[in-house]
Amino acid sequence: MPKTKPSKKKSESSDSDSGPEDRGPAKKQKVATGEENLWNIGKNRMVKLSEFKGKWYVNIREYYDAGGELRPGKKGIMLTMEQWQAFKGIIGEVEDAIKKNV
Structure with missing residues (x-):
């Protein structure tokens, strides 16, 4: 009889997949040094303009605490x-839809 892999079940109660930074009291954090074109939009979420392989991208990402530094x-x-x-x-x-629905 073939063996099957046990399925991994993701927690539906968390809005974060980055680990233990959501637990315990909030600490003062700083973004990794040398970061340019980076804007904080709250709750450890950032918008960053970056270049990769000669093309520019707008990166909207959740950051996590790595020893007091956000990564x-x-x-x-x-995008x-x-x-x-x-x-x-x-x-x-989108703004019009928000005004109608919220």
Whole structure:
């Protein structure tokens, strides 16, 4: 009979997949030194403009505590410049939908 892998069940109660930084009292944290083009949007979430293989991206990502220093985590999205422009183009529609629904 073939062996099957045990399934890993993700916790549905957490909005973070980056580990123990959500536990315990909040500590004063700093973003890794040398970070340029980085904007804090709250709750350890940052927007960063970065270049990779000659192309520019807008990276919206959740950061985690690594010994008192914030580091980028797995949870987030990296947008190409085309995707960023499309996103900016629908901001008005999103705002209108928020006003109608919230």
